[in-house]
Amino acid sequence: MTGVLTEAGWRPGRDAGDAAMLAVLITVTVGAELFPAAERALREFHGLHVHPAADGGREVAAIGSVVDPREARLDVPSLNRLADSLGVRLFPFGRTDTDAPLAVDAHGRLLMLGPGGPWLLGETVHDGLSALATGIAPVRLRAPRWRFPLPGRPADLDAAVRAVLVAVFVLHSTGVFSARRVRLRATTLRGVGVVAVDEEFKLGRGSLESNAEPLTEAMTARLDAAGVRAGGCELVLTLPVPSGTEGPSATVECAVTVGSSADGPALTLSAGPSASFDPTAKTLGACAQALADWSGTLTDAAAR
Missing domain, CATH: 3.40.1580 (SMI1/KNR4-like)
Structure with missing residues (x-):
C-alpha cells in the first residue's frame, strides 16, 4: 500500500x-x-x-x-x-x-x-x-450496545439482583472492571412516575452467590422504607464504574431493568465510541459473548 x-x-x-x-x-x-x-x-x-x-x-x-x-x-x-x-x-x-x-x-x-x-x-x-x-x-466508531433478556425466571427484584451479580462476575473475569457496588433506582409506575429510591449498596465479602439474598433483602427493606413495593416500580440495577478506572473501561455501562421496560426485563451492556478500538473492543466482545451464553441469546441478535 x-x-x-x-x-x-x-x-x-x-x-x-x-x-x-x-x-x-x-x-x-x-x-x-x-x-x-x-x-x-x-x-x-x-x-x-x-x-x-x-x-x-x-x-x-x-x-x-x-x-x-x-x-x-x-x-x-x-x-x-x-x-x-x-x-x-x-x-x-x-x-x-x-x-x-x-x-x-x-x-x-x-x-x-x-x-x-x-x-x-x-x-x-x-x-x-x-x-x-x-x-x-x-x-x-460507534457506541456499542447489547441487550440480553433475563432467562427462565419471574422478572422480580430477586431475578434482577441475580442477573446483576452475573454481570459483576463477567465484567471482572473478562477484565473490563471490578464492580464493588450495585445501584438501585426505583421509579413508581403510577401517575407520572416518581423516583422513590436511588441508592448504592455495597457488595459484601464472600462469593457472589452469597451476596444475592442479603442484597435482595436490603433493597426490599429500602423500598419498604420509601413506602413502595418492588412490583409497583420499574427497577434499574446498575454497576457503577469504580473511581480511578481509566481509559475506555470508564465508559462501560451495565444495567438490569425489570418492571415496565417497553422491551421487557433485560440486562444491557453499553459503552462509548472509544470501545470501538482494540483491545477494548475485543475485551468487551468477550464480555458480551459470556452474557449471551448466560442469557441464551446470540451476540449478533443482542447487539444494537
Whole structure:
C-alpha cells in the first residue's frame, strides 16, 4: 500500500519542516492543541496530495486526500467533541476529496469524521492514508450496545439482583472492571412516575452467590422504607464504574431493568465510541459473548 504514498511524494524519513509547522501554528489559533504524535505525523506527511488508486477500491470506493491541518481547522469544534467522546486527543490533519475532515490522535491513529459519524482509517497515519486511497474499508466508531433478556425466571427484584451479580462476575473475569457496588433506582409506575429510591449498596465479602439474598433483602427493606413495593416500580440495577478506572473501561455501562421496560426485563451492556478500538473492543466482545451464553441469546441478535 506504500505505492500511493510514494507517488504522492512520501518517502521514509520525510520532513516537511517549516511548512508543516507554519500550518500547525495557523491551526492552533482556532483552538486545536498540538501533541507529539500529531507533530511527528504532520512533519512526515504535510503537503501530500494522495490520489485514489487507479484500479479503484478493493473493498469500498478509493478516496484521495490532502494532508494540511488548515484544511480541517474549521472543524476543530466538531473534532474536539469527538475527542471528548473517544477519550483521546485529536488534531486536525487534512481533508478527503469528499470533503470529510481528517484527524490524528495521540496514539498516531488516523481518523475521519465523515458520513455516519467517526471512522478509524488506520492504526498509523501511513496505513490510514494508504487504506483511504486504495479503498480498504474503515472501521466505524460507534457506541456499542447489547441487550440480553433475563432467562427462565419471574422478572422480580430477586431475578434482577441475580442477573446483576452475573454481570459483576463477567465484567471482572473478562477484565473490563471490578464492580464493588450495585445501584438501585426505583421509579413508581403510577401517575407520572416518581423516583422513590436511588441508592448504592455495597457488595459484601464472600462469593457472589452469597451476596444475592442479603442484597435482595436490603433493597426490599429500602423500598419498604420509601413506602413502595418492588412490583409497583420499574427497577434499574446498575454497576457503577469504580473511581480511578481509566481509559475506555470508564465508559462501560451495565444495567438490569425489570418492571415496565417497553422491551421487557433485560440486562444491557453499553459503552462509548472509544470501545470501538482494540483491545477494548475485543475485551468487551468477550464480555458480551459470556452474557449471551448466560442469557441464551446470540451476540449478533443482542447487539444494537
